[in-house]
Amino acid sequence: MSLRCPACGGTYGDRWRCRCGSPLRFEDRPLPSAPDPTEAGIDPREGLWAFSDFLPVERRVSLGEGYTPLVDAPMWDAAFKLEYVLPTGSFKDRGATTVISRALEVGADRVIEDSSGNAGAAIATYAARAGTDAEIYVPADVKEAKLRAIRRSGADIVRVEGSRGDVTDACLDAVEAGEGWYASHAWNPAFFAGTATMAYEIAHQRGWSAPDAVVTPLGHGTMFLGAYRGFRQLLDAGWIDRLPKLLAAQATGYAPIATTLHSETDASGDNEAADGIRIREPVQRPAILEAIEESDGDAIAVSESDTEAELDRLHEAGFYTESTCAVAPAALRTYRDRGVIDSDDDVVVPLSGSGLKQ
Numbered sequence: 119m120s121l122r123c124p125a126c127g128g129t130y131g132d133r134w135r136c137r138c139g140s141p142l143r144f145e146d147r148p149l150p151s152a153p154d155p156t157e158a159g160i161d162p163r164e165g166l167w168a169f170s171d172f173l174p175v176e177r178r179v180s181l182g183e184g185y186t187p188l189v190d191a192p193m194w195d196a197a198f199k200l201e202y203v204l205p206t207g208s209f210k211d212r213g214a215t216t217v218i219s220r221a222l223e224v225g226a227d228r229v230i231e232d233s234s235g236n237a238g239a240a241i242a243t244y245a246a247r248a249g250t251d252a253e254i255y256v257p258a259d260v261k262e263a264k265l266r267a268i269r270r271s272g273a274d275i276v277r278v279e280g281s282r283g284d285v286t287d288a289c290l291d292a293v294e295a296g297e298g299w300y301a302s303h304a305w306n307p308a309f310f311a312g313t314a315t316m317a318y319e320i321a322h323q324r325g326w327s328a329p330d331a332v333v334t335p336l337g338h339g340t341m342f343l344g345a346y347r348g349f350r351q352l353l354d355a356g357w358i359d360r361l362p363k364l365l366a367a368q369a370t371g372y373a374p375i376a377t378t379l380h381s382e383t384d385a386s387g388d389n390e391a392a393d394g395i396r397i398r399e400p401v402q403r404p405a406i407l408e409a410i411e412e413s414d415g416d417a418i419a420v421s422e423s424d425t426e427a428e429l430d431r432l433h434e435a436g437f438y439t440e441s442t443c444a445v446a447p448a449a450l451r452t453y454r455d456r457g458v459i460d461s462d463d464d465v466v467v468p469l470s471g472s473g474l475k476q
Contacts, residue, residue, distance in 0.1 A: 119174045120145045121307060124405075132224045134293065134300040141401055143307050144174040147351060155326050155357045162322075166212060166315035172351055173315075175308050178219040179248040181205040183212060184315060188323040188466070193435055194447050195461075197329075199320060199468040201341075202439055206240045206267060207472030209313065209341055210303060214240035216312030217301045218248050226299035227251065232289035234282060234394055235264030236471055237303040237340075242273035245301075253298055255289040257282060261393070263475045282396055304338040304401050310347060313340055317348025320466055321358055328358045330463040333446045333453065335470055336366035336375060336417060337395030339402045345468075346409035362466075364409055365458065366417035367449035372396045373419035375406055386421040391429070394442035394471065418452055420445040438473040446470075 122129050122145040123136035129145060136142055150171035152158040160168050166184025167177045183204050191198045201209035218241070221229050228251040231241040238254040245252035252273035256265065260277070268275055276292075278285045286304075293300045303309045321328060328349060334341045345364060352358045368376050371388030372395065390396070400406060410417060428448035429441050437443075446467050453459045 134302060134305050141305055141307070141405070144311070146174065147354075148172055148174055149351065149355045153356060155322070160322055166215070166312070166319070169315055169318040172318060173216065174311055175216045175220045175223065177215075178222045179244055180215050181211070181244070181247055183215050185319055188320060191435070191437075191467070193431065194450060194467065196447075196450060196465040196467050198437065199316065199466055200437075201316065201468050201470050202443070202472040206236070206243045207475050208236035208240060209316065209468065209470045210237045210240035211244070212315055212344070213237070213303055213309035213312035213340060214244040217241070217303075217306050217308040218244040218250065220306070220308035221250065221299050221301055222248055224299070228253065228298040229301040230289060230292055230298035231255070231301045231303070232286045233303065234396070235260050235475070236394060239264050239267040239271075241301050242268045242271040245273065246271040251298075253292070255285050255292070257285050261475065267475070283399065303340050309340065310344050313344025314348030314351065316341070316468060317345050317352065321349070321352055326357055328352070328360055328362045329466045331363040331365055331453075331459050331465045333365045333367060333450050333465065333467045335392070335395050335442055335445050336368050336406070337372070337397040338400045339406045341468060341470060342366050343402055343405055343409060346413060350412075361413045363459075364413040364415035365449065365453055366406075366410070366415065367445040368417055368419045369395050369425070369445060370419040370421045372398050373417070374398055374400065374403065375410070375417040376419045378407070379410070379417055386423070389420060389422040389425055389445075391422045391425045391441045392420070392445050394440070395445065416453070416458055418449055420448045420452070424448045432469070433473065437469055439469045440471040440473050440476050443469045443471055
């Protein structure tokens, strides 16, 4: 399927971003022919590919990803979507299966990605499954558990000194030099098509009812925008009757969206515990702000101390997640305190990555 620029209208067969600099989207958004989800024959044994009617990519590589549990979390008066049980231990597997399938579709024989860890491990693993070469650019201080997963998949690793932005810049230099196809979790629309499947699953698991609110971590917006686009497609298909309120949790010191919305300067310092969302310049900023406006959502920043305290609560309750996951349930408390979420609201919080990778 062709790609279109939402900013200038340019169209392409295959490109990682528009010539005007904007991220691209698929020109057409597939919708199922069934007017009612009960007539669609959704089979959870197909994993996230059970929703292939919504996907602009055909399944070409898979590890059985999808249909993660949705479980009650009484201490939080919410339901947790356990994304950390996916094959490589993070929700990034949703995007990896679709983006590597897209790479095969367009004939790419080598993929390149830049990542703080989870996306790199997912891309490397799915590239290995597909028999495709991969090169992953990572920060020099990336956690060894994530680096080990990338290395054991056979991918080439390039460690870059400096900020997360420096890692992306080095990766883009390689892409522009023609060294591989950019399988980016921040730029590639096929990746977001995969993360949108979380929304389809939540709706199905709830009997085709959207929750009142969904609270997710927010860095580049891979999960947040995926959730928005997934629920938007369900609404457009007539399978749900409203959008949930989409609420974001950023890390203090790395909270450009929360700062834009609230004009607040947080004095609590940088949240280094939430290493997976330490993004100061998300390339999808306009789309993120649009999703917040359309869903009557919001974004706030979570401190390192609140993240670490929430991580302890999660582990003590049996949810063995990595620290970045904890920003979302921590933000849930703040949203309730501020009255953004009512006491009787039905809330879903995805837990994005496994504590085994800490």
